[in-house]
Amino acid sequence: MVLQWDVIGDAEQSVLGDPVRLCSVRRIGRPGPDEAFDRVAMLVRKLVDAPLGVVCLVDAEHQYLAGQVGLPEPIASERTMPLTHSFSRHVVVAGEMLIISDVRTDPRMRGNPTIAQLNAIAYAGAPITDPDGLVVGALCAVDHEPRDWTNSEIALLTELAAVCSSEVCLRIARATAEDARKAAEDARRAAESAGQNLELLTDLTESLAATMDVDEAMRRLGRIVTGGLADWCVVTYADEPGVTPHVSATHRDPARAADMDRLAELAARSRTDLRAIVLAAHRHGRPVRRVDGPAKIRDRLSDAEIASIATTAGLGSSMIAPIISSVRRRILGAVLLVNGPDRAPFNDAEERVAAEIGRRAGLAVENSRLYREQRHMAEVLQRSLLTELPTLPGVELHARYLPAQDGAAVGGDWYDAFAQPDGSVMVAVGDVSGHDIEAAAMMGQLRNLVRGDAYGRDDEPGALLTQLDLALHGLRVPAAATVVLARVRQSWSGYAISFANAGHPPPLLLLPDGRVQVWWVPPEPLLGLLPQDPRTTTIRYVPPGSTLVLYTDGLVEDRDQLLDDGVARLAERLRTSSAYPGDALCTRLLEVAPHRSDDIALLLVRLTG
Structure with missing residues (x-):
């Protein structure tokens, strides 16, 4: 059989595939039974005295039977048919009402599989339009025998199609309003999130600047990060290559402070899991997000006690942000951020915040190192005098x-x-x-x-x-x-x-x-x-x-x-x-x-x- 796209040609295909029209089809509603359109289909059968009444919505590949009466199963339940079986696509292409006494004699429809499948012989279809006048489908009456459709039947179909068009316009308006509401809500949330992220970075900057003790600075970093960005975190850094790394861990729940202290102690001692975190930071040089289940994360942890504490703390999504020295142009350590399974994975905005956290942590480490060097030289000078x-x-x-x-x-x-x-x-x-x-x-x-x-x-x-x-x-x-x-x-x-x-x-x-x-x-x-x-x-x-x-x-x-x-x-x-x-x-x-x-x-x- 020759497919419909080959029959209708490029010009007609462009009508069916028009993105503006398809957007209206999507906005009307999801495919499936629709009580309002089913009523219109029932009116078609009663008032026009046709065995089949159908409200068809046509997209680029299918026709959806939003309303129907008289169709056999499984079509009546599935409510969808391919375009090769569609009479109504010709209404969409033509942009006007289509009246056919016997489709078997019409060169556009005589090969349509629906003739044999539904015993569809006579067809009358009136266009259903969106607010811009684009045809999104058709209200159809179908008979099992050849039929000359009367003027009153055609007028009735036209009026009922106008009712469908009104319903379509109302639904599109509601969908547009809902999209606008969601867009406004998304914008509000994005602005709120951006404000919270900016506040977090401001608090972090002020807190890190208030101390020259790098261990205290990293503890403050952990408290601020778990207060607004992650459920818990691990911070590790080393001032110089080859020295023992400093490790701290913080959870947003103060009751888990002892567990986090133990986690930091184990990580600093075992080194294997800690090295994996730092290597990931070195390898990528930027924040790396992962969305793994608890089982996968546990599998990557070699220390059984670390795995147990991490599981209790909550394992869902994670992100590793490198601590970067802007002075020596190298990675000094990493911040591991972890969310529990009941919290959304880290997003793009949070990844950018994590990158900034890593840079500011690196600046705090460098400031502390330079301060210690200056302090040592100053004290040597002072005592020499x-x-x-x-x-x-x-x-x-x-x-x-x-x-x-x-x-x-x-x-x-x-x-x-x-x-x-x-x-x-x-x-x-x-x-x-x-x-x-x-x-x-x-x-x-x-x-x-x-x-x-x-x-x-x-x-x-x-x-x-x-x-x-x-x-x-x-x-x-x-x-x-x-x-x-x-x-x-x-x-x-x-x-x-x-x-x-x-x-x-x-x-x-x-x-x-x-x-x-x-x-x-x-x-x-x-x-x-x-x-x-x-x-x-x-x-x-x-x-x-x-x-x-x-x-x-x-x-x-x-x-x-x-x-x-x-x-x-x-x-x-x-x-x-x-x-x-x-x-x-x-x-x-x-x-x-x-x-x-x-x-x-x-x-x-x-x-x-």
């Missing part, structure tokens, strides 16, 4: 220097002690403005100037600091610093301590009986500001067994309290710790530092002789 305390008769010296826990880890705090040729001892504690390597370098200059200016001279500390102001000004050294400079001499009553204070916290004195004195003096300008009047010297006489405490403001300064409160807190700790030996006393005093947001220099001078 601090004095090694001398051993002096009758004087026991103890000192501590602690860098700030945050920031550049280096600053301008310093302590110093040295013996004069006349047997007296010079001690100093100071603080150059700033918290960076420049401040440390300036501190080294200033400490050396203090030493050079004071050594071998018997001037009192006030005169020495006055001369130092002139030197800083004349040499154009851009230093601004607070400092306490003191000279300790033996005297008839024990010791005489003379000191000058340039804008520094007051010295403390622990007496042998446990009482503590705070040596407040009228404030004088910072060192380097060239005061108008000579600096003053204060002299105090103290008994043997006393301890002089000099310190920088990082030990007592608290942005929520007055400096006096911090000094009082330190004095109280000194009083209650009077029985401790020197090193232990230093440790006790350092404990009162409020936030460790500033460097601390501490010098204890115990007068034992």
